[in-house]
Amino acid sequence: MCSLEKKGNIFVLTLTGSGEHRLNPTLVDSIRSALRQIRAQSSSSSVLITTAQGKFFSNGYDLKWAQSSHSRLHLMDAKFRSIVADLISLPMPTIAAVTGHASGAGFILALSHDYVLMKRHRGFLYMSELDNQLVISAWFMALIKCKIGAPTSRRDVVLRADKVTADEAVKRGIIDSAYDSAEQTVEAAVGLGKKLVGRKWKGDVYAQIRMEVLSDVLDEIHIGNTGSKL
């Protein structure tokens, strides 16, 4: 599932195990509870780093679990909306240290962070939906639009289902920087985290500003949400 560590003012949330870290309700609930803990424990200027063990950052929704059940897919979508909204309102800067493949909802999870650092030489970002005959929901599109600036890069990601390597992703303005190994990626994330903590920003102000910047995404997340706090 996931583990939470605190190193000084830096929270590290790790998706654990060597599997694909598919975003089924169990994993998402576990992330949700970790984010709740983070909010409870953050007293001063803090930072969140999200990373993962193994070959995958996250391979997206658990389609096997969903088994073509529309209500199960809807449930995963509703829960995932919740944690992305949580991340967008988190009172501290967020960094995704992408140490493996991130596809579909897993790519969206990475993009839901303020900074994205990634490992090169294996692992790519991939909106797999088109290749799997799945349409992409409006809130995914809103996040992609807010985080990927060039129309041609957006087209390549969703309408060509490119498998984007870390270096390509930097070139296309999708992520911030690329590193040679998982360790270096996490190290760089910690370095960046310390720098951001050193700015001594007020968490709630930071969150407010981020919510304004990503207001289109929050709007789309709330449209089509059943309203129940799952």
Added chain:
Amino acid sequence: MCTLEKRGNLFFLTLTGDDDHRLSPAVIDSLISSLSQVASQATRGSVLITTAQGNRFFSNGFDLAWAQSAGSKSVAADRLHQMVVSFKPVVGALLSLPMPTIAALPGHAAAGGFLFALCHDYILMRSDRGVLYMSEVDLGLPFPDYFTVAMRSKIGSVSARRDVMLGGMKIRGEEAVRMGIVDSAHDSVESTVETAVRLGEKLASRKWDGEVYAKIRKGLYPELCGVLGLAAKVITPKL
């Protein structure tokens, strides 16, 4: 007018004639019926390539000469308005087309012609000849709403938008690539079309489901769907 051919998986839509391929009411009608045919014959792995005959023009936009040949200023304005309104379904058809679309420009694309090119998923043009040009500011014509939305959706850089819309800039192939407006520029008509065909074959080999492709495309351009009155929203994907 325009012709429609099918070679394997690739549909070729060609604006015909050795003139500047103005978007007159007749050409617009012809485009609408051709695109409707393409949509109805679509299968997995279909791709559309739009191009034009000759080596000087893709299209110079609406048939202003026909508009101005009207008896009075008000009839001229009506004629232009008629073309502007009747072109919207062409944009809608391209936005909803259940396959990837590629525009291969053999020459200039100005005003409505530039807009027509912009409505494609991929644009290839020549580096040796031909420009992209929104002439409206030079002609003293305001942009129809869907033109503005299309440019906002497809031209990302703030300075590029300003140069295109407010600057009346005439943009050659390599500059257009640098500005992120077109995908690549080639040194002849033949190599432009050849590259378009190769790209088309590569996209065709992905064998995407056309309906899914079209829905994702519409989701990518929700504002354009809105101004054209097309439903775009996907709340939760269905398996």
